[in-house]
Amino acid sequence: MATSNVIPLQYEGQAYSFNAAGWINATEAAKRFGKEPAQWLRLPETKAYLLGLERRYGEITYVETSRARMDRGGGTWLHPRLAVPFARWLSIDFEIWCDEQIDRLIHGSAENWQLLRDSAAIGYRGMCDALQLTREAQGKSAARHHFINEARLINIAVFGQAKGVDRDSLSPAELRLLALIEQRDTFLLGRGLDYQQRKQELTRYAQEQLIPKLQGGAA
Structure with a gap:
């Protein structure tokens, strides 16, 4: 599950939840920008991007939803391949920061x-x-x-x-x-x-x- 090993990372004084595999809590992030992940997931370009990912990498899970409370990892979680374009939809600066954090989580160290x-x-x-x-x-x-x-x-x-x-x-x-x-x-x-x-x-x-x-x- 994406909600395992939740890692809070600070951006402009607020914590954003990732996990060790680079997934992001999109519900939490979108709320900070006055948006909802469902709005982005409904966009034609997002649907086209998901289809492209499936053609390239197969039908793997890119979106997970937890019904837990927000402070316990609840919300919609996005695979790292979706997290960066999603972050771009929220803010270019936030996108750049997310890209850095995901790269660090996935490739920055062999250690946990x-x-x-x-x-x-x-x-x-x-x-x-x-x-x-x-x-x-x-x-x-x-x-x-x-x-x-x-x-x-x-x-x-x-x-x-x-x-x-x-x-x-x-x-x-x-x-x-x-x-x-x-x-x-x-x-x-x-x-x-x-x-x-x-x-x-x-x-x-x-x-x-x-x-x-x-x-x-x-x-």
Whole structure:
């Protein structure tokens, strides 16, 4: 089913639901633009496009409908081969963004996006536990702002800025790097390095992880 492994991705401050195979929740997307997917599916050019897909790829399922609540993946879902022309009908800018997200979901990594997202979340929890234990060992308590500052430190190392990042919109490569930096910070906290020392070490480590990718891209 298209509704399995739902992945929310952010576009202009709002979440749009995809799955790991690149399907999009068309009902949710169309509603944001004041439209309905049924309007697009009834268009003569859409019907002609569907017939063309069937001639090319056979009679596979391109449209699925779930009667679940919208917040549980309900609505009309479109196959990735339909998602981009559908997105074009809503907005050219939205089409370009959708095309990028679908390509990333399908071809961006052999690893599962959700597994990487979970790994980053587990890494963050481990880092917070290490921070709390480190401060307790020093006879200090861990307040909310300590965890916020540590999250900002991670963002500086990975993204070059301290402000918050929507993790659900990150690429597989970004999530992988994020998890690595969180693991390294957990280790550095255990070694007793202070904030500035961790910042320097994490920034250096992040650059080391990026250099092979840059060299591979230039080869």
